[in-house]
Amino acid sequence: MSKTITVIGSLNTDLVTLTPRVPSGGETLTATSFSTGPGGKGANQAVACARLSRPNPTAPSSITVRMLGSVGADEFGPEMISSLQSSLIDTSSITVAEGQSTGVAVIIVEETTGENRILLSPGANHSLLPSSFTSASSLGVPKPDLVILQLEIPLETVLQIIKTAKSAGVDVLLNPAPAVKLPEDVFKGLGHLIVNESEAAILTSRSVADVEADGFDWDVVTSEFLSKGVKNVIVTLGSKGAFFQSSGMEKGVSVKPEKVKKVVDTTAAGDTFVGAYAVSVVQKGGNVGEEDVKGACRAAGRTVEKKGAQSAIPWLDEV
Known part of the structure; x- marks a missing residue:
């Protein structure tokens, strides 16, 4: 029987500059290359x-x-x-906001490390209003098996979608990026929470330095989210893999990272992880475990080996 994933979120055009290093204030540096391509956390995850x-x-x-x-x-x-359609995505629910620009992300990628820095101009992404998501049908027809959300559309809209999805009995995966403090009721009954280190720090009122310290106990963080009502929590740790805990586990587990040939560009790695995990969620009726997190790490590992955002995301055969 066919399953449906609805991704509600941002659609951006990425303006990507590859540079030997990030320039200092007031410095002009000759870039290695420049390219444009489709992006946005919502679109990337779709x-x-x-x-x-x-x-x-x-x-x-x-x-x-x-x-x-x-x-x-x-x-x-x-x-x-057109780009989304080429990946066989249903785009019939995408609206065109008159008088608005499409969202734009200016991305600087340091070629020696693959690390990126991003400036985001939301544009039409901020035209998505809470009033548009008050009924179950606003999540799509037929009713989806999973709704995926990020925070590149207005926060009030995200909160309303979560409320509507919970009322409709629809499973929700929240990737709160870019992170801001969230109301406590967001976590109650939330099916899946995927955060990176800095997002976990912000959501739990910790310093980034504390959570990035050697030997930090991620069990403390995942247990905190579980106590608030989240069913499955994953902290993505970049080159260190991931940490996973579900409500049925006494302790969380560390998942080793995927070995990669060379880190070229980390831009869409986190979004690839979310997508791979989400596919497992709907295929297994929500009963995900450590192996599914390993598979998501594997998919993200393939993404960082290529330049770009959506263009770097692999098909299943490549994983």
């Missing part, structure tokens, strides 16, 4: 779900991936929608 649910572009999938979001009435909008 592409990851679609590609990791099938071996290749010509193969069938038992999962339908639907994207809900907004683009501007500019030259970037049609390109964004």
